[in-house]
Amino acid sequence: MMRLCRPVTRLPALRSAEGGNVAMITAFVIPCILALTGIAIDLQNTVRQKSKVQAALDSAVLAGALGRQAGNTAAETTLDVQTYALALFTDQGGGLDCDPVAVTFDETNLDILGTVRCRQPTYLSSLIGHDELEFNVASTSTYGVGKLDVAFIFDVSGSMNSYNRLAQLKTAAVAAVDELLPDSRERDGTVRLAIASYNHSLNAGAYIGAVTETVTLSADGSNSTALSRYNSHNTKRMIDQDSGKRFFYYQSGTCSSWNCGKYSSWSWDTKRRFFDDTGLADACVYERTGTQAATDAAPGSGAWIGAGNPRWSFYAGSSSKYDGWQNVENQNATGYGVGAYEGRHGTCMPSGPVPLTEDKTVLKDHVNALVAEGGTAGHLGIAWGWYLVSPEWAAIWPEASEPLPYRQPQTSKAVILMTDGDFNIEHPTASRDSFRQSMDLCDGMKASSRRIQIYTVGFQVPSSVQRTGDGRTILEYCATSPSHAFSADSGEELIEVYRSIARSISDLRLKE
Structure with a gap:
C-alpha cells in the first residue's frame, strides 16, 4: 500500500541527541505537508479542467442538437459531437485525456445526451503515487423544433427622456426583434413576441373592457x-x-x-x-x-384589474x-x-399592449411610437409581461396570440424587463409598495409550476436604487439567475445586451 508521508531520513543519530524527538517529528511532518499541498494544487487544477470540459461538452451537444434539427442521422450527429468535443478538449492542453464522448438519443423527448470520462495528469501528487485524477461530465440538449413565447417589458417613465435613453431603447429593441425573428425565418408560429410598456399606469388598449x-x-x-x-x-x-x-x-x-x-x-x-x-x-x-395581486389569474370576480379613475x-x-x-x-x-x-x-401612455405575434411590423411600430413621461410603476409592467405569456389569460388575447400552456413539452417562455431606475409609484389602494409587489410577482413567475425565464436589463441605473434586505436590486432579485441580469451604460451596450439575451432565449429552445 502506498504511504502518503515518508520521513526524509531515519536520522538514527538524532534519537539520542538533545532535541532529537523534534527533529524526528519534523522529518515526518514536512513530507506530509508537502504532499497535502500538492494534492490541493492538483485538485484545483482538475476542477478548472472539469469546468472547461463541461463548457466544451455543452457546446458540442448543442451543436449536435442543431444538426439533428437540420435532419442529420443519429450516426452523423454522434460523429459531429465527438469531433467537436475532441477539438475543444485538445485546445485545453494541460495533458488532459478524454475518452470519446458517448452519445445517446431519447426519441420520445427528443433529447440528446452526451457523457465523457476524462483523466487529468497530476504534478505534485505524482510524487506520492497519484499520477492522475479522473472525472465524469454529462450534458443534455433537446433537438425538438420547440416553441417560444417572449414578452418585452419597457419602462417609458419620464427619466427615459434623459440622455437620449428612449431613442437608444428603440434602436436596441428593434435589434432584438430582428434577432428573434430574422427575415430568413419561416413564420410558422414557433416564435412569438409580445410587448408591454408602462410608466405610473399602463394602457390596456382594446382589452380594457375585458380586464x-x-x-x-x-x-x-x-x-x-x-x-x-x-x-x-x-x-x-x-x-x-x-x-x-x-x-x-x-x-x-x-x-x-x-x-x-x-x-x-x-x-x-x-x-x-x-x-x-x-x-x-x-x-x-x-x-x-x-388575494390575486401577485398571481396570473384571469380577470374576473375577485381578480379584476384596477380601472384608472x-x-x-x-x-x-x-x-x-x-x-x-x-x-x-x-x-x-x-x-x-x-x-x-x-x-x-x-393618464397613461398612448399605446396598448401587443399580444404575442410574429408580425415584425406590428412589434416595431409599437416600439417606434413609444413616448416617455410620468413615474415608474415597475410592478405593473412585470404583471402585464406575465399576463402576456400566461395561458390563464388565453381568453383575453386574440386566438392567434393565446399563450402556450405552462411546461408543455418543447416550449419555453421568457420575460425581459427593462428599467432605468427605482420603482417608485403604486396605487393608493395597494397594500404593498411597487418594490415589494415586484418581488412577489417575480416569485410567482419563477415558480416551478410555470418555469418562466426572467431576464432583466438595467439601463444607466444609479447605484442608489432601492435594494432587498440582502443587498440585491430588484433587477437582480427578479432575474432567474445572476447570468440573466444585464446592465448597460450606453446605447451600444444596450443593443449588445438585447442581442445577447435574444441569442440566449433562442438557446432555450435547444437546451433544458
Whole structure:
C-alpha cells in the first residue's frame, strides 16, 4: 500500500541527541505537508479542467442538437459531437485525456445526451503515487423544433427622456426583434413576441373592457349616495346610465360670499365628469389588489384589474377642493395631485399592449411610437409581461396570440424587463409598495409550476436604487439567475445586451 508521508531520513543519530524527538517529528511532518499541498494544487487544477470540459461538452451537444434539427442521422450527429468535443478538449492542453464522448438519443423527448470520462495528469501528487485524477461530465440538449413565447417589458417613465435613453431603447429593441425573428425565418408560429410598456399606469388598449369591471349607475340623487358609490365603485369603469358615457366623481363649489375666490365660503356638491370632456385616457389601468395581486389569474370576480379613475378627497379643506375643481373643469382634469384631485392614474401612455405575434411590423411600430413621461410603476409592467405569456389569460388575447400552456413539452417562455431606475409609484389602494409587489410577482413567475425565464436589463441605473434586505436590486432579485441580469451604460451596450439575451432565449429552445 502506498504511504502518503515518508520521513526524509531515519536520522538514527538524532534519537539520542538533545532535541532529537523534534527533529524526528519534523522529518515526518514536512513530507506530509508537502504532499497535502500538492494534492490541493492538483485538485484545483482538475476542477478548472472539469469546468472547461463541461463548457466544451455543452457546446458540442448543442451543436449536435442543431444538426439533428437540420435532419442529420443519429450516426452523423454522434460523429459531429465527438469531433467537436475532441477539438475543444485538445485546445485545453494541460495533458488532459478524454475518452470519446458517448452519445445517446431519447426519441420520445427528443433529447440528446452526451457523457465523457476524462483523466487529468497530476504534478505534485505524482510524487506520492497519484499520477492522475479522473472525472465524469454529462450534458443534455433537446433537438425538438420547440416553441417560444417572449414578452418585452419597457419602462417609458419620464427619466427615459434623459440622455437620449428612449431613442437608444428603440434602436436596441428593434435589434432584438430582428434577432428573434430574422427575415430568413419561416413564420410558422414557433416564435412569438409580445410587448408591454408602462410608466405610473399602463394602457390596456382594446382589452380594457375585458380586464376591468364595469358598472352602470343611474343618477345619484344626493351627495351621500354619490359618496357611497365613489367608495364602492371607483376601482371600476363607471358608466352613466342616461348618456352611456364613462365618468368619474369630483365636487364643484357654490360660493356663499359676495366676492368669491379660493378662500371664500363654499358649499360642495358631488358631480360626474365624462372622460370625453377631459384629457384623460379611457384605457388606463393600475395594479390588481387583493388575494390575486401577485398571481396570473384571469380577470374576473375577485381578480379584476384596477380601472384608472381619478381620485377625489371628499374630506379635504375647501381651498384644496377649489384647486381640484378648477383643474377638472378648466384644465382637462390631467393634474397630478392638484388640491383634492389626483388624476395621475387616469393618464397613461398612448399605446396598448401587443399580444404575442410574429408580425415584425406590428412589434416595431409599437416600439417606434413609444413616448416617455410620468413615474415608474415597475410592478405593473412585470404583471402585464406575465399576463402576456400566461395561458390563464388565453381568453383575453386574440386566438392567434393565446399563450402556450405552462411546461408543455418543447416550449419555453421568457420575460425581459427593462428599467432605468427605482420603482417608485403604486396605487393608493395597494397594500404593498411597487418594490415589494415586484418581488412577489417575480416569485410567482419563477415558480416551478410555470418555469418562466426572467431576464432583466438595467439601463444607466444609479447605484442608489432601492435594494432587498440582502443587498440585491430588484433587477437582480427578479432575474432567474445572476447570468440573466444585464446592465448597460450606453446605447451600444444596450443593443449588445438585447442581442445577447435574444441569442440566449433562442438557446432555450435547444437546451433544458
